[in-house]
Amino acid sequence: MDPSARVYSSFKLYFYDFVVLVVSNALAWRCSTRAVLLPFFQAHIGERTHLDIGVGTGYYPAHSILKLARTTHVTLFDLNPATLHSAEQRLRTAGYNGVIEKVERSIFLPLPESLQAKFDSISLFYVFHCLPGSFPEKAISVFTVAAAGLAPGGVLYGATILGQGVHHNWFGRQLMAFYNKKGIFGNTKDSAENLELALKECFEDVKIRVVGMAALFEARGPISK
Template sequence: MDPSARIYSRFNLRLYDVVVLVVSNAWAWRCSTTLTLLPFFHKNLGESAHLDVGAGTGYYLAKSVHPLSKTGNVTLLDLNEATLNTATSRLRHAGYKGTIDEVHHNVFQPLPESLRGRFDSVSLFYVLHCLPGRMEDKGPKVLANLADGLRPDGVLYGATILGRGQGVSHNWLGRRLMCLYNKKGMFGNADDTLDELKRALERYFEQVEVKLVGVVALFEARRPKMKCTRKAS
């Protein structure tokens, strides 16, 4: 398993919300979880079927449980069984009564046939910056695979921490965390830029919106172009 996925042991997941969602987001990446990321997640969440890629602790889904009461199915996709189990447990504890499917899957591989064309929304929060490789290489592969999961009127949305480029200025804490996490293989975003992310999205979607908050890029992509996986191969 890649270091970026292996790091999420059951013990580390207990610390994730405090270390990442409270401390790092506020002080290192300068993008508030509660003021920016959670409202962004909530706004784009579909009402029928949702695919959450990189399940983490299930924080965003659990906090969005009210609109999820209308959602018949949530599918969690991750390489790590611990994150899948943790997110499912948290979502149930928050009161979600619909169907939850856990899918153990590598985002660099095409989606299983059963997941294609199925979802109103696909969320990709804090996944791209954890993947190895340059954005110009990893972005198209991952986005093409996930675009295949959307219905024609669906939306793929998410957030990723950028490494450099116009408008990206890391503070003292951010620079040190970036160096540490990239060195350990937990991050692979040292060269990720906003322009490369936007180009990757525009390759597979007709409508793309990207904005920068702190050093975090928030993106929405709609109207997926046809046969995305075949184009990426």
């Protein structure tokens, strides 16, 4: 298992949320979890089915219960079985009563047939900067796989920490260097421009904006290949 996936098993749930979603987002990446990322996540949740790729601690779906109440099926997709289990338990504890499906799989592999053309929304929050490689190539690979899961009219959206084209502060530079050295991050050459190239390669309708060090993106209309 890649270091970026394996690291989650060594974190306590509350500890990870505090370090990454509170401290790092506010002070290093300058993109607030509660003011920016969580509302963005909630605004795009689909009507019936949602796929969350790279579940982390399950923070975003667990804090979106009111929006998920209308959603009858949530699929959690991750390479790490520990995070899948934690995210499922957290979602249940938060009060989600719909179907939860767990898929332990690499996002670089084609989606199983059962997941194709199924989802009204697909989220990829803080996934890309943890993947090896650089934009646009790695994003094109992931978008090609994930796009196959979209139902007609569905939306794919997410956020990632950029390594190029943004001005990291001292704290951000130290975290970037540490995480990339450990293999937890792989984003030193990731830029918003190349992310947009990847989006336009795979989708007809794309939007991207940069908040602090994070790129927030959404895409509709997969391009057939």
